[in-house]
Amino acid sequence: GENVEQHPSTLSVQEGDSAVIKCTYSDSASNYFPWYKQELGKGPQLIIDIRSNVGEKKDQRIAVTLNKTAKHFSLHITETQPEDSAVYFCAASWSNYQLIWGAGTKLIIKP
Amino acid sequence: DTAVSQTPKYLVTQMGNDKSIKCEQNLGHDTMYWYKQDSKKFLKIMFSYNNKELIINETVPNRFSPKSPDKAHLNLHINSLELGDSAVYFCASSQALGESGYTFGSGTRLTVV
Secondary structure, three states: OOOEEEEOOEEEEEOOOOEEEEEEEOOOOOOEEEEEEEOOOOOOEEEEEEEOOOOEEEEOOEEEEEEOOOOEEEEEEOOOOHHHOEEEEEEEEOOOOOOEEOOOEEEEEEO | OOOEEEEOOEEEEOOOOOEEEEEEEOOOOOEEEEEEEOOOOOEEEEEEEEOOEEEEOOOOOOOEEEEEEEOOEEEEEEOOOOHHHOEEEEEEEEOOOOOOOEEEOOOEEEEEO
8 A cells, every 4th residue: 555654753953954854655646745744732734735747836935846756755944943843744645545644753943 | 713623622531431522624624534643643544534435444443433413523432441542633624535635623632541
């Protein structure tokens, strides 16, 4: 079945630097790739998503890139701020199938 | 204005008890889900409910059962609670089963003592 691997499990970066989280998926039929941010004590919140017909998508300081050939996609956060500290999850799905989730990355922003 | 609301937020109960967690969404979504998040933060799908079709994760014990009185509600009933059931349970909804973002509730922290 479909599998999504997410790396690293923990990422610590200096405030103002960039952070990159990578995910790989196994099923080439996957065509929808969302990213979620989970703050302490809250539910995961969708922050950005990308579909397989697009290679890159940006929203202010966050961006997602997709390499369909290599079957991996990445989340990029630039100019990191303390409020970016959270657990980030990637996921993948295709038509009429539920999301398959990565294991999560704990992002720590050092002041 | 809460999009997906679940109650209670905290639930502490003894082993062997039966408990329920309620979930309601006002987004008009067609699909609802229950997830279990353990201490390592891994999100495990338990159930998805789409157009009266229930999809069950085969690893979920039959002590867990979802109940959907209508499209906007998906409650979770748990019988004979065990220590290992302690976790945070999240309700979520989406417009469709695939290719759409999920909106999560704020979670219910269940502690079995």
